[in-house]
Amino acid sequence: MGIKDVKRDRAALDPALILSELAKTSSTWRDIEVFEQVSSTNDLVIARLASANPDAVLVVTADEQIQGRGRLQRVWQSPFGAGIALSIAIPTSAFPCPVSAIPLLVGLVARNCLAQHSDLIRLKWPNDLMLISSNKQLKKVGGILVQLQGRHAVIGIGINTDLTDVELPTEFATSLALAGISIRREALIASLLNALEQILNNPDPEWLTAYRAASCTLQSEVLVTLPADRTISGFASNVLISGALVLDTPQGQIEITSGDVVQVRSQLT
CATH class of the missing domain: 2.30.30.100 (SH3 type barrels.)
Incomplete structure (x- = not known):
């Protein structure tokens, strides 16, 4: 089966299912824009901020990004239906940490969400989600990109949920599916949004200790x-x-x- 065949077999995100999953949580972030294809979810959120309320929280997700990128302007592969491409704009004043530490805090939130399904997820400084493969190698399964835009931090979360081996950009990348981890994308999006909102509303003073414990960079x-x-x-x-x-x-x-x-x-x- 080729890449085109894989894409054809994948279902698009179901906005109603995302809202249904969010309804199971205490999250109030229910105004979510869902697209089949965008150039970049972060770019779209930044464009939306130009006419948004200064205290607004904006959420955009998409099945496919054609110009997705990570830190240092590296290309981030986002094939249709194969991962999470999620961007959230949040006022920087809402964060219980210095602005410079936002990528680490969000990385911990994402890692904790994935840890509910696997104990193989680690954090690589400053912004990578890593998975311990069967041969004990660290492979990248996701990443965080934070861009400052006025009073907001625009947070991009990318996670490879269902990429096949032929879709991976490098031998140092992997996906949850290749590690035998199955998570419905709508449920993971809801989990990420709820967990992020919760840590803003109820800050954990020990979050940095938790980050250090989950780090594969330290020691x-x-x-x-x-x-x-x-x-x-x-x-x-x-x-x-x-x-x-x-x-x-x-x-x-x-x-x-x-x-x-x-x-x-x-x-x-």
Whole structure:
């Protein structure tokens, strides 16, 4: 079966089912726009913000993105019906953390939602959802992209739910389905929205402790690619409330606020 055959067999998102799943929760975010295809859910939300109330929460999801992207402008593959492409615009004042730590907080929320279905999900600093494969390799199953737009944080959540091996962009990616994890997309969208709203309404003062416990970056030797293609290696010893990664190096401790982490050695449990 080819990619076109796989796409044809996939069902589109059912807006009524998303609302039905949300009705089982305490979420008040019920005004959701659902599209079959968009260029980018984040771009669409940003366009909507131009005429939105300053305190509005906007939610957009789609079956397919044709110009989806992740951090550092990397392409994010979003084949029809094969994953979660969800964007939420939330006033930055609503978050119980520094703006710079929003990607980490949202990553923890997404990880906790997936942890209800699998204990193999980990967090890679700063914004990746990783899955421990059968051969104990870490493979990317999702990611978080946060863009600041005026008073809002526009949060993009991408999760590979049903991609087949031929649809994966690289050998370092995977999907929930390939790991034997089956989640209906509508239920996962509702779960993500409810969990995010709950942590805003009822902040967990221990969220950073929970993030550290779920991290596959901490307590590892890592190589970090910095802006301007500089690199630095060290032992990832901590993540701060600012969202910065602390590296122990022969020259002392260094706080990394932006970079691309390559795992050199880690202990997967």
